[in-house]
Amino acid sequence: xxxxxxxxxxxxxxxxxxxxxxxxxxxxxxxxxxxxxxxxxxxxxxxxxxxxxxxxxxxxxxxxxxxxxxxxxxxxxxxxxxxxxxxxxxxxxxxxxxxxxxxxxxxxxxxxxxxxxxxxxxxxxxxxxxxxxxxxxxxxxxxxxxxxxxxxxxxxxxxxxxxxxxxxxxxxxxxxxxxxxxxxxxxxxxxxxxxxxxxxxxxxxxxxxxxxxxxxxxxxxxxxxxxxxxxxxxxxxxxxxxxxxxxxxxxxxxx
Numbered sequence: 001x002x003x004x005x006x007x008x009x010x011x012x013x014x015x016x017x018x019x020x021x022x023x024x025x026x027x028x029x030x031x032x033x034x035x036x037x038x039x040x041x042x043x044x045x046x047x048x049x050x051x052x053x054x055x056x057x058x059x060x061x062x063x064x065x066x067x068x069x070x071x072x073x074x075x076x077x078x079x080x081x082x083x084x085x086x087x088x089x090x091x092x093x094x095x096x097x098x099x100x101x102x103x104x105x106x107x108x109x110x111x112x113x114x115x116x117x118x119x120x121x122x123x124x125x126x127x128x129x130x131x132x133x134x135x136x137x138x139x140x141x142x143x144x145x146x147x148x149x150x151x152x153x154x155x156x157x158x159x160x161x162x163x164x165x166x167x168x169x170x171x172x173x174x175x176x177x178x179x180x181x182x183x184x185x186x187x188x189x190x191x192x193x194x195x196x197x198x199x200x201x202x203x204x205x206x207x208x209x210x211x212x213x214x215x216x217x218x219x220x221x222x223x224x225x226x227x228x229x230x231x232x233x234x235x236x237x238x239x240x241x242x243x244x245x246x247x248x249x250x251x252x253x254x255x
Contacts, residue, residue, distance in 0.1 A: 048078045052087070059091075067091055075104075082112045089121045101125045116145035120152050123159070132163055143172075150176035154189055166196040177206075184215035192223060200231050218247040 123138030187210035
């Protein structure tokens with residue numbers, strides 16, 4: 001016959017009860033710690049949200065400095081939030097602080113290398129700082145990541161114009177025009193690009209279309225005047241020059 005297991009003694013039962021109590025205490029301690037961490041995280045999220053709202057409110061009130069301060073505080077509390085870094089870049093773009101703008105763009109890309117808008121904004125900053133090769137690399141990467149953005153393609157086209165690559169600029173502007181056919185600014189830019197490549201008839205057509213679409217840009221009439229003069233149409237050239245001068249006068253403050 002097999003031997004029966006010995007009945008647990010009172011001491012064994014007490015030890016087992018103490019072990020269970022210890023496990024329960026450890027579980028409660030872990031739960032309490034997790035609760036406190038979540039509570040702290042929630043408090044932080046609320047604080048960050050409030051600071052971002054304050055930045056929006058300050059911006060709406062015309063207080064750009066106040067908006068920057070609030071967004072910087074938000075970024076300090078949540079340094080890995082790429083959306084906040086992008087918002088901060090937008091604000092630095094308005095203040096003209098190129099150094100800080102470049103810094104936050106690079107911080108954003110360090111955390112999210114495939115963020116197209118961060119590449120785009122870095123490209124714009126580098127272009128303003130005169131680093132045209134760096135700007136070109138960033139803007140080309142932005143268009144690769146978001147090939148259907150007319151804004152990114154137009155910015156790349158402007159950069160190509162600066163580095164004397166008008167044919168590449170026109171290619172990007174044609175693409176942007178197809179993506180945003182009702183945007184008069186894109187048509188205006190394409191018209192200027194075509195004029196630089198010597199395609200005067202198409203340049204004139206794009207500028208005329210942009211004006212028909214509601215473009216209110218005196219430079220469009222000035223460009224058309226020059227284009228029609230190059231085409232030998234002096235009557236149209238003179239008419240566009242008059243329209244250009246009239247728009248310039250209308251923008252002058254009343255004396």
